Amino acid sequence: MRPRRGGGLRRAAALAAVAALAVVPVVVAVEVASATGYVLPVDSLGLEPAAGNLTDGFCESTVGTCTLRAAIEEANALKGAPGDVTITVHPSFAGGVIPLDNAVGTRMLTTSPSSGATVTGDAGAYLVVTQPVTIDLGHRIKLQDAAPTTAESASAAVFYLNGPDITVRGVDDTYSSQTTFYVGPQATRVSITDGSVTTPNTDAKRFLVVRGGASNVTLRGYQVSGYGSLGTAADAPTQGWVMVDGATVSPVMDLLVDGNTFTVATPGARCDTSTAAGCTAPAVNFNSAVGQQATRFTFSNNVVRGLNQRGENWHAGIDMGRAKLTDTVISGNTFEDCQMSGADASALIEMNTHSTSSMAVIDGIRIDHNAFSGLRTAVEGGINSGVIRFPGIGGRSRASRRWSTTTSRPARASSGRRRSRGCRPGALPPR
Numbered sequence: 175m176r177p178r179r180g181g182g183l184r185r186a187a188a189l190a191a192v193a194a195l196a197v198v199p200v201v202v203a204v205e206v207a208s209a210t211g212y213v214l215p216v217d218s219l220g221l222e223p224a225a226g227n228l229t230d231g232f233c234e235s236t237v238g239t240c241t242l243r244a245a246i247e248e249a250n251a252l253k254g255a256p257g258d259v260t261i262t263v264h265p266s267f268a269g270g271v272i273p274l275d276n277a278v279g280t281r282m283l284t285t286s287p288s289s290g291a292t293v294t295g296d297a298g299a300y301l302v303v304t305q306p307v308t309i310d311l312g313h314r315i316k317l318q319d320a321a322p323t324t325a326e327s328a329s330a331a332v333f334y335l336n337g338p339d340i341t342v343r344g345v346d347d348t349y350s351s352q353t354t355f356y357v358g359p360q361a362t363r364v365s366i367t368d369g370s371v372t373t374p375n376t377d378a379k380r381f382l383v384v385r386g387g388a389s390n391v392t393l394r395g396y397q398v399s400g401y402g403s404l405g406t407a408a409d410a411p412t413q414g415w416v417m418v419d420g421a422t423v424s425p426v427m428d429l430l431v432d433g434n435t436f437t438v439a440t441p442g443a444r445c446d447t448s449t450a451a452g453c454t455a456p457a458v459n460f461n462s463a464v465g466q467q468a469t470r471f472t473f474s475n476n477v478v479r480g481l482n483q484r485g486e487n488w489h490a491g492i493d494m495g496r497a498k499l500t501d502t503v504i505s506g507n508t509f510e511d512c513q514m515s516g517a518d519a520s521a522l523i524e525m526n527t528h529s530t531s532s533m534a535v536i537d538g539i540r541i542d543h544n545a546f547s548g549l550r551t552a553v554e555g556g557i558n559s560g561v562i563r564f565p566g567i568g569g570r571s572r573a574s575r576r577w578s579t580t581t582s583r584p585a586r587a588s589s590g591r592r593r594s595r596g597c598r599p600g601a602l603p604p605r
């Protein structure tokens with residue numbers, strides 16, 4: 175039986191529907207939700223575009239189903255107020271995997287979103303979100319490269335989020351041959367939460383790209399493993415987990431990465447591009463070009479696990495080595511079982527590079543209550559690397575700086591914002 179599509183009722187109609195159908199529990203759940211606006215319940219694993227009236231709040235693709243693409247196109251056309259439009263998985267739909275390939279017709283965006291940026295691999299995007307919407311796939315629908323072992327078999331970003339008040343949650347194991355979540359320059363109040371992704375190999379290049387101009391972007395509650403691995407630390411990187419790109423002119427404002435787990439698949443294995451085992455990348459990387467800017471970047475309550483254990487390429491846990499950052503907070507994180515080179519390679523919290531012409535410019539940073547466990551160095555007595563490395567002498571004249579650093583986590587666990595009890599030569603603004 176084809177699942178019922180119960181979405182898109184206006185408030186009054188929704189209330190009437192509740193009264194009329196209250197004896198059917200599943201239907202009640204859908205219709206009550208629609209009382210706050212529109213609910214667009216996906217009941218298909220296709221990528222057919224929307225058909226018919228795009229602003230009646232009724233999700234309908236060219237083949238009569240409600241595809242995720244059709245639901246997003248309807249949401250974009252509705253231009254609802256924040257919280258008004260929700261895309262869910264229909265309660266009686268089994269869910270599954272939406273296969274992604276290189277057929278251009280399956281993409282909402284067929285040109286690269288990378289203009290003005292450095293990471294240029296995304297040839298478009300399968301799904302483009304430009305207006306307020308909550309997309310909650312409830313861990314039931316995934317989008318995946320249909321030929322994961324074939325290079326560049328799905329060469330577009332999966333989600334291009336480029337508008338206001340967009341929440342995406344419950345999206346597991348979603349990847350193409352390029353970027354999973356690409357947050358564009360028009361993005362504001364965008365939240366990506368509550369999911370888990372492990373890629374089958376390194377053909378999936380990046381988990382998240384945040385472009386300059388984006389503001390109030392939150393990544394929270396994700397477990398991330400796999401994806402591409404960088405070459406040497408000095409390379410201009412195009413692969414990894416969270417990357418800031420194209421912010422050399424307009425900064426990223428208020429980027430919050432909180433409560434996530436970034437894990438190297440099979441730590442200690444030789445980096446195997448066919449499985450992503452052992453491949454390492456920074457959890458957050460501002461290194462796509464010199465001078466990527468962010469104002470109020472916060473990296474808090476995350477776990478970063480298993481970096482550099484093989485010692486092939488040395489990567490920072492957070493690579494700010496060539497960025498320009500204002501009022502940064504790195505707090506409450508745990509770095510587990512990571513290895514440092516002991517030689518002149520990346521520190522776990524890196525604000526330096528091998529070049530004085532491109533090291534970080536840091537104006538206000540608080541680093542506190544982070545824990546480092548299972549830490550190793552490859553070279554006993556190595557003195558040039560470290561847990562935290564600040565910009566060197568060559569960068570000292572380039573900006574005023576306010577340091578605030580402690581490296582121990584308090585014995586008493588606490589939630590919410592933690593305040594440094596260590597040296598705070600310059601107070602940072604309240605967050």
Ligand SMILES: [Ca+2]
Pocket residue numbers: 225226227228229230231232233234248
């Ligand atoms: Ca419609």
Ligand SMILES: [Ca+2]
Pocket residue numbers: 319321322323324325326327328350351377
């Ligand atoms: Ca592939």
